[in-house]
Amino acid sequence: MLGCARLAILQQLEYRFNLIADTVIQPVIVGLVELTLWAAFFHSTGNQTLNGFSREYYLSYAVWAAFVSRISTSWMYESMMIEDIENGTVNSILVRPISFYEYYLGQFFGYKVFTTLLSLGAPVAVCLFADLPLVISRLPLTLGLVFFYLLLVHTMSVAIASLGFFFSRIHHITVAKNITLWMLTGELFPLDLAPEPFRSILIALPFSSAVYRPVGYLTGRLELNTITEGFLSISLGLLVATVVATALWNAGRRRYSGTGA
């Protein structure tokens, strides 16, 4: 696993442009867009608070949502897994004593830890500089929840990639999934702003742990119980995802033809 993490870092240093796009350009652009939207909202409505929280809470939420959602979304590794299965590169994993799941989990985590450490300074600096709410002592638990959520993300990716055994060109599933998640995670707005019954459903789903719970906790909008509930709801999601991924993987392996050799 550690070997795979090292592989990820070696490879990413090779794809320098992608690394910069993922760690710098994307979160900065998304962050700026969301900051502007919230600033415009408070300016145009003349409100001082929304749902009991001041403008600063929302700005801090926007900064951290951009940063955290970048961690908790998987584009690249999911595409790589799909490609490997579609073009038969997976062969070199299948004939070796390592599981596909582990092999990619090692790389995925290696990459996420590496890029997180690389870019963590930026949102912290923004909050300190602009005097936005941030409880820095909550950072370890926040990241702990996000990384636990990554297990669910990875398992879902394996399930989707397994479809590559049956169909070709399934990349659009990744797009559809990530757009759906984008609405469910709270990247767009804190989920507690949604009207009932959507509010309860959205928060109860494990996807709230991708952005809403960790960012809400870190910026002081939510308390510790949101983290424990998050761990619980991810665990349930993980259970379901594991069953689905295992079934799809096994069925796919059965009809796999060792493409391309």
Added chain:
Amino acid sequence: MHPDVTREVTIETTGLSRSYETYKKPEGLLKSIEGFWKRETIQKVAVHPTTLTVYRGQIVGLVGSNGAGKTTLLKLLSGLIYPSAGTTKVLGYDPHERRPEFLRRVSILLGQKAQLWWDLAPADSYELLAKIYEIDSAVARSRVRELADLLACTEQLHVQLRRLSLGERMKMEIIGALLHRPEVLFLDEPTIGLDIIAQTKIREFLGEYVKVERPTVILTSHYMDDISLLADRLMLISHGKIVYDGTVEAFTAKSELRQTLSLKLVHPPMQDVTLRHDFKISAGTRSVRFEMPAQWIADVLGELMALSPVYDIKIEEVEFEDVIRSFMEQDARLRAAGHSPTA
């Protein structure tokens, strides 16, 4: 057969077969739209039920034309794909279960596909492989050095794989396949697309390697030198069926001994001539070259000499490669005529 081949069974299959599901791509737009909903699937049998036994230390040369099922058989034996039916035991394991204990003891090299990491230098790939196979990294490094020395490719160890030539890359792939000292080795066209020098180098290396480390090997190649120099057992596969299984020598002996007769005629014939055994010479031809069973040579030569004085006479033994070719051609003819292949 090697003198010290013990009779310990390493690979055993019973009724092992595999078919691929493909679907008929319909012609035309309307049919394609229809095909979107219901696809007509076709089962293509790549390996017919096969029962075979390979003993420890044997070097099996698996030969057959394109699409005969060689790669499919190796994929089945290495656990890369599931069988459609039948059972397989390799080192006592069912390959497709992919038990780590099994995978640590076997290796498959697919000559048509890179198995090392494209973006890494081979040295980095080997380090990762050492972790995957749980080999001590110092031990792995010295093994790599040793193998790279033998293959004369030490200089390229630190060059990114994608920047290497085909031949250099194949050597790196071979090191990657041998790093963990596999007891069973499946080599699918290890010399494909290489120039004569690289081919010879790899062939010599493999010959040396199997002498020293004594793995059980199944090797496929379209270069008959690979087979005749490395293999001690020959398997011919045709349309998914093993049609010959025995030693290389026995195979050459079994097929009729054939020779080629070539010569030049001092006076080319004025019109088309048909000789005995249906050999034809068209008008004006000076150079003649016929392949035939050895016992016909005297007849045909006599007839030619009656036709005109001759010079530049050569009578040559047909090479192993030619024997294989004529065997396959014969097999294809029988098949077309609806006969089952002879074992």
